[in-house]
Amino acid sequence: MIKTVDFAKTRITGGFWKKKQDMVRKTTVKAVYDRFCDTGRFDAFKFEWKEGMPNKPHIFWDSDVAKWIEGAAYLTELKREPWLERIVDETVALIEKNQDENGYFNIYFTVVEPERRFRTRNDHELYCAGHLMEAAVAYYKATGKKKFLDCMCRYADYIEKRFMIDRDTGFTTPGHEEIELALVRLYEATGEERYFRLAEFFVDKRGANDEPFTNWAASSYCQAHLPVREQNTAEGHAVRAVYLYCAMADLALRNGDAELKKACETIFEDIITKKMYITGGIGSSSCGEAFTVAYDLSNLLAYTESCAALGLALFANRMLCFEADSKYSDVVERVIYNGFMSSVSLDGKSFFYENPLEIIPYLHTRDKSANNRSIHWPQMTRSEVFGCSCCPPNIVRFIPSIANMLYSDDGETLYVHQFMQSCTELRRGEGVLRVEQRTAYPENGKVRITVSGGDTRVAVRIPGWYDGYKGETVKGYAYFDVKDGQTLEFDFKMSVRLMEARAEAVFDCGKYAVMRGPVVYCMESHDNGELLRDIRLDGRARFVPGKHAELGVPMLTVRAYRRRRDESAPLYSPRHDSLEQISAKLIPYYAFANRGVCEMQVWHLVK
Ligand code: FUB
Ligand code: ZN
Numbered sequence: 001m002i003k004t005v006d007f008a009k010t011r012i013t014g015g016f017w018k019k020k021q022d023m024v025r026k027t028t029v030k031a032v033y034d035r036f037c038d039t040g041r042f043d044a045f046k047f048e049w050k051e052g053m054p055n056k057p058h059i060f061w062d063s064d065v066a067k068w069i070e071g072a073a074y075l076t077e078l079k080r081e082p083w084l085e086r087i088v089d090e091t092v093a094l095i096e097k098n099q100d101e102n103g104y105f106n107i108y109f110t111v112v113e114p115e116r117r118f119r120t121r122n123d124h125e126l127y128c129a130g131h132l133m134e135a136a137v138a139y140y141k142a143t144g145k146k147k148f149l150d151c152m153c154r155y156a157d158y159i160e161k162r163f164m165i166d167r168d169t170g171f172t173t174p175g176h177e178e179i180e181l182a183l184v185r186l187y188e189a190t191g192e193e194r195y196f197r198l199a200e201f202f203v204d205k206r207g208a209n210d211e212p213f214t215n216w217a218a219s220s221y222c223q224a225h226l227p228v229r230e231q232n233t234a235e236g237h238a239v240r241a242v243y244l245y246c247a248m249a250d251l252a253l254r255n256g257d258a259e260l261k262k263a264c265e266t267i268f269e270d271i272i273t274k275k276m277y278i279t280g281g282i283g284s285s286s287c288g289e290a291f292t293v294a295y296d297l298s299n300l301l302a303y304t305e306s307c308a309a310l311g312l313a314l315f316a317n318r319m320l321c322f323e324a325d326s327k328y329s330d331v332v333e334r335v336i337y338n339g340f341m342s343s344v345s346l347d348g349k350s351f352f353y354e355n356p357l358e359i360i361p362y363l364h365t366r367d368k369s370a371n372n373r374s375i376h377w378p379q380m381t382r383s384e385v386f387g388c389s390c391c392p393p394n395i396v397r398f399i400p401s402i403a404n405m406l407y408s409d410d411g412e413t414l415y416v417h418q419f420m421q422s423c424t425e426l427r428r429g430e431g432v433l434r435v436e437q438r439t440a441y442p443e444n445g446k447v448r449i450t451v452s453g454g455d456t457r458v459a460v461r462i463p464g465w466y467d468g469y470k471g472e473t474v475k476g477y478a479y480f481d482v483k484d485g486q487t488l489e490f491d492f493k494m495s496v497r498l499m500e501a502r503a504e505a506v507f508d509c510g511k512y513a514v515m516r517g518p519v520v521y522c523m524e525s526h527d528n529g530e531l532l533r534d535i536r537l538d539g540r541a542r543f544v545p546g547k548h549a550e551l552g553v554p555m556l557t558v559r560a561y562r563r564r565r566d567e568s569a570p571l572y573s574p575r576h577d578s579l580e581q582i583s584a585k586l587i588p589y590y591a592f593a594n595r596g597v598c599e600m601q602v603w604h605l606v607k
Helices: 015-038 062-078 080-097 125-143 147-166 179-190 195-204 238-255 258-275 304-318 326-339 362-370 391-398
Strands: 010-012 407-409 413-416 422-427 431-439 446-452 456-461 477-482 486-493 497-500 511-518 521-524 543-548 552-565 579-588 603-606
Touching: 010 015, 010 326, 015 062, 015 543, 062 125, 080 125, 080 147, 125 147, 125 179, 125 497, 147 179, 147 195, 147 238, 147 431, 179 195, 195 238, 238 258, 238 304, 258 304, 258 326, 304 326, 304 391, 326 456, 326 521, 362 446, 413 431, 431 543, 511 552
Parallel strands: 413 456
Antiparallel strands: 010 422, 407 413, 422 431, 431 446, 446 486, 456 477, 497 511, 511 521, 511 603, 521 579, 543 552, 552 579
C-alpha cells in the first residue's frame, strides 16, 4: 500500500514554502488567534455565555478554534512553541471541564439551545466534532499529551451510541461532512476499530435513505442525492463535497472497496475536466457555495472558497495513495501555488474567503445602486476575520503540514510528488532513508534529489506543464533505481505559456491565461492602469521575468497594446485600430490584492 510520508518527517529548509511556513509561525497563527479572541471564539469555551451578553456563540465556532489548534499542533510538532502549547492546554482544560458526563461536547448546543442537540441535520454538531477530533489527534501526535484525545474518544463513543446503536437522533448523516475523515484519523491514532466502522456508517448511509436535508436546499447540496457509490459527479456545497470525497478515498484505501474507489475516480475526473478553475479553485457559485453545471466558470463571480481549494488538494493527495498518477499531483500543485495561496495576504495577516479570477471594482457598486442585492460579488480585498471564518484557520493548519503533499512510499518505491527545498527521513524496513531536495521551485524548475541510507526505487512526477522530458514515464512519473548516495537532477524549464480553455468554458473564450511553470499570473490595474479588459498581450513577444519591486514577488513584463483613450468618444463607434503600445506587467495570481482595491484579471485578450 502506498502511504503518504507524514509531514513531520520533513523539514522544509528554504525557498517558497519555508517563507510561507515562517510567515504562519511568526504572524498568521497569532493574527488568527487575536481575531478569534476579539470575536469571543476562545472565551466561548468557558461556557459562560448568557442571553443578552455580546459574542453569542455560533453553531460552528468550535470548529474554527479546533482548526486553529490543529495548525498550532503542526507548528508544535515541527518546533515546540510554549505560548501555543499554553493556549491549547488551557482550551483543552475547558473542553474537559465542560464536556458532558455522557461525552457530548458542543458550545452552542450547550449554552444556547441545549434542547436541540442532534435534532437538525444542518446544525454542524458532527462537523464541529470532526474538527475537534482532528485537532485532538494532531495535538496528541505533536506532544504526547492525551487529555484532548481522551475527551474526543469519549465524544466519538457517545456519537456511536446515539447514531449507530440507539438511532434516536433527528438525522442519520450530517449535513456538513467532516466527521467521516476525522473518525478515520481517530481510528489510526487509537487503533480503535469502532471509529473506523462509524466512519463507514456515516459514508454508507449518506444518500442511501430518503433523508431530507433542509427546506432550503436539495439533498445534492450535501451530496445525499444518491448512495455515495452511485455518485459520479461533484455536486452541491464544495467544501462538504471534497471533505466527503476525502473520507470516501480514506475508506476505499483501507478496506479495498473498489466501488468506492471508482466513485472517487469518476468524481475527481468530473471536477478537473469540467468544474475547476485554472487556479485550482472549485465551487464557482456563491449560491450555496457550490458546484453548478459543467463549465460554469465565471471569472468575475467566481466563488472558489479557500477551504474548497485546499480540500481539493487533500482529496487529490489521497488519490495518490491508490496509484502514482500525475493527474492527481498536478492538481495538488495547481491548487497550492494558485487558488489556495491567493487566500492569504503576503504579510500573512488577512484572508480571502472567495478567490475571484477577475475584479472590476465599479461593478461591485451596481447592485447597491439598483437596490438589487441578488448578486453576491466576491470581496475585493482580504479580511482579518469573517463572521463565518472557516478559511483563516484552515490556512493555519494547511501550510505547516504542506509537506504531506511531498512524498509517498510503498516500502519499495519512494514517490516524489512535489518539489520543495527540504530534508526528509523515513523508516525503510530496519533502516532510515534520507531524502534531500535542493530546489528554488517554483522560481525555477531545477531540482536535485539525493537519497542516502540505502538503495531504492524513486518515482518522480514530471510536471504536467513541462513538455521537455525525454525519458520514459508511467502515468506522468519517471522511475529510477537509485543507489545509496545518488543524486537525481532535473531541470523543468519554466517557459511562459499562454493557456486557453475548452470552448465550453465560455467565460474564457477568446482569452488566454499566462502561466509560468505551475504559477498562474494575473494583471492588476495598480501596474497597468484601468480597463484591463482592453489590454491585448502581444502573443509573439517575449515575457521578460523580473521581480516586482513593491511586492517582492516574481513579475513578468510583456509587450502589449491598448486602445488610445479618447474621452470624447461616443459609447459606440465604427471599429478603429488606434492602438498604443504598452508594457504589461503580470504578477502571480497568489499575490493579487495586496495593495488595496484595484482591477485584476487572469484571462486576457491576445493580439
Ligand atoms: O459551514 C461550515 C463552513 O462555513 C463551510 O465549510 C464553509 O463553506 C462555510 O460555509
Ligand atoms: Zn472556508
